[in-house]
Amino acid sequence: MGSVGNTDTIVSLPDNQNAWSCSSLPATTDRKPVTEQHVSDLRKALKELDEGSILLVPGDDGYEDSLRRWSRAAEKRAGAVLLLKTPSAIAKALRYASEHTIDLAVRGGGHSTAGASSTSGGLVIDLSSMRSVTVDSTAKTLAVQGGAQWSDVDDAAWEHGLATVGGTVADTGVGGLTLGGGYGWLSGTHGLVIDNLISCEIVLASGEVVRASKDENADLFWALRGGGQNFGVVTEFILQAWKQDNVWAGVMLFPTEKLADILDVLNEIILEMRGRGACVLGFSRPPPAGGQVLIIIAVFYDGTEEEGRARFQRLLDLGPIMNTATSVPYNSVNRMLHVPQGRRVSMKGASFTLPLRFDFVKSTMDAYAQFTSEVPHSQESLLLYEIFEPGKICEVANHEMSFANRGRRMNAMVGPMWTSPEHDARSRAWAREVADMFKAELSRSKGSDGKGEGLGVYGNYDQYDEKSRDVFGGNYARLQELKARYDAGNMFNKLFSVAPAV
Numbered sequence: 001m002g003s004v005g006n007t008d009t010i011v012s013l014p015d016n017q018n019a020w021s022c023s024s025l026p027a028t029t030d031r032k033p034v035t036e037q038h039v040s041d042l043r044k045a046l047k048e049l050d051e052g053s054i055l056l057v058p059g060d061d062g063y064e065d066s067l068r069r070w071s072r073a074a075e076k077r078a079g080a081v082l083l084l085k086t087p088s089a090i091a092k093a094l095r096y097a098s099e100h101t102i103d104l105a106v107r108g109g110g111h112s113t114a115g116a117s118s119t120s121g122g123l124v125i126d127l128s129s130m131r132s133v134t135v136d137s138t139a140k141t142l143a144v145q146g147g148a149q150w151s152d153v154d155d156a157a158w159e160h161g162l163a164t165v166g167g168t169v170a171d172t173g174v175g176g177l178t179l180g181g182g183y184g185w186l187s188g189t190h191g192l193v194i195d196n197l198i199s200c201e202i203v204l205a206s207g208e209v210v211r212a213s214k215d216e217n218a219d220l221f222w223a224l225r226g227g228g229q230n231f232g233v234v235t236e237f238i239l240q241a242w243k244q245d246n247v248w249a250g251v252m253l254f255p256t257e258k259l260a261d262i263l264d265v266l267n268e269i270i271l272e273m274r275g276r277g278a279c280v281l282g283f284s285r286p287p288p289a290g291g292q293v294l295i296i297i298a299v300f301y302d303g304t305e306e307e308g309r310a311r312f313q314r315l316l317d318l319g320p321i322m323n324t325a326t327s328v329p330y331n332s333v334n335r336m337l338h339v340p341q342g343r344r345v346s347m348k349g350a351s352f353t354l355p356l357r358f359d360f361v362k363s364t365m366d367a368y369a370q371f372t373s374e375v376p377h378s379q380e381s382l383l384l385y386e387i388f389e390p391g392k393i394c395e396v397a398n399h400e401m402s403f404a405n406r407g408r409r410m411n412a413m414v415g416p417m418w419t420s421p422e423h424d425a426r427s428r429a430w431a432r433e434v435a436d437m438f439k440a441e442l443s444r445s446k447g448s449d450g451k452g453e454g455l456g457v458y459g460n461y462d463q464y465d466e467k468s469r470d471v472f473g474g475n476y477a478r479l480q481e482l483k484a485r486y487d488a489g490n491m492f493n494k495l496f497s498v499a500p501a502v
């Protein structure tokens with residue numbers, strides 16, 4: 001066992017802990033770092049339980065790997081990392097952390113760029129050994145363990161001709177994505193991931209293991225669907241699945257001169273598809289194109305090749321210089337977007353409404369071109385517009401779950417990628433600048449009073465400056481009441497922390 005006395009070193013500053021802000025993380029917390037005594041106690045308790053738990057501290061084989069997160073800029077040096085496999089082991093660890101007021105982080109898929117699944121000197125509960133998915137093909141339900149990734153879900157469901165709404169990138173975690181809302185290619189027809197969530201098994205701060213659904217602990221279930229990172233460790237998600245056939249999907253590349261024509265087409269055709277079609281419009285500098293900026297469009301149609309081609313014919317007529325769209329099994333779609341590993345990455349959310357205005361989108365494209373030419377190794381940065389008909393999502397009112405961002409606004413994502421800590425500040429500043437451009441555009445467009453448009457803040461994308469009240473809006477007060485009941489000591493405080501009501 002290595003030393004745990006001197007671990008409080010922040011190796012990098014995640015999005016919300018930098019010179020400008022400290023928002024979705026609490027500014028200070030009275031929770032304590034892990035000590036030698038804690039490690040010794042936990043090791044003994046977990047050994048007695050004999051459920052294959054692993055405890056890692058600095059110096060142990062595997063410790064450094066266990067700190068890895070999707071963004072290198074979101075990694076921190078934990079005092080100890082627990083790789084746990086069962087609700088009872090998690091219960092034991094949580095009870096101990098509660099009693100000793102230890103700072104705690106829970107790691108699902110590790111994709112939070114804000115460092116919400118990391119802790120400096122505290123205890124990490126790592127769920128990456130809990131990835132199984134059990135399919136009930138008769139009931140069309142999926143029982144998904146709390147550390148699963150979306151590829152686990154999509155692959156298991158597809159074997160039975162089923163699918164559910166899930167993340168668009170294979171290795172993103174089910175845990176964080178679901179508990180914060182969850183958008184995916186099937187959102188146009190089946191809503192958010194939380195709209196397909198039937199129940200959860202959750203270990204509370206007290207160590208109690210409970211189920212939450214519409215019929216059992218219904219208020220907790222309300223809280224979990226949007227503000228879920230605040231209430232415990234979810235060990236199992238039961239998700240509704242749907243019969244699924246092949247879909248028509250792929251990636252197209254266009255030269256930037258086609259932007260005006262592309263916007264004319266997309267402003268019309270996507271809404272006409274009534275939720276079955278969607279696309280992600282972005283900018284890219286693919287190496288085969290010599291690093292020049294190109295327009296990239298990932299297209300998706302839940303139907304046959306013939307239907308997909310017909311629906312996107314006007315886009316195809318614009319003559320993409322590359323087009324991979326074809327009929328594919330649904331479970332391959334989440335591997336369609338190539339997202340590199342091992343970079344420093346930041347993620348700033350933004351929102352927009354249709355129609356997209358040429359001058360505005362062009363200005364964001366120019367900003368992308370400038371940033372990626374100035375900051376070394378930033379060519380894989382992302383600036384994405386997610387376009388689909390959100391009518392299905394709007395069928396649920398914003399007060400029905402703690403998630404408060406339903407509306408006609410669509411999500412955009414500004415994702416600088418770079419390699420050296422010396423460019424952290426510049427890269428994050430760029431993401432803020434572009435997000436501000438989106439805000440200015442929204443306020444000049446019709447309906448900018450926000451009525452019927454949702455808050456325009458998707459917490460899972462926007463883990464920078466936004467505060468919990470920005471993300472939960474009118475639902476924040478009820479979350480505070482429930483927080484006081486389920487986690488009065490605010491142990492689960494790493495992402496859009498909810499202050500317990502007093």
Ligand SMILES: Cc1cc2nc3c(=O)[nH]c(=O)nc-3n(C[C@H](O)[C@H](O)[C@H](O)COP(=O)(O)OP(=O)(O)OC[C@H]3O[C@@H](n4cnc5c(N)ncnc54)[C@H](O)[C@@H]3O)c2cc1C
Nearest residue numbers: 106108109110111112117146168173175176177182183234
């Ligand atoms: C490449 C990429 C693609 C993405 N694509 C999408 C997309 O298609 N749709 C979308 O809606 N969002 C998407 N996102 C955003 C994504 O929803 C968030 O990054 C989310 O936080 C990822 O969850 P995670 O479990 O991987 O992250 P983690 O960093 O492990 O966790 C994030 C937060 O959730 C908590 N958490 C995780 N699992 C559990 C659990 N089982 N119980 C309790 N708390 C838990 C953590 O404690 C932490 O607070 C994407 C992000 C990336 C980086």
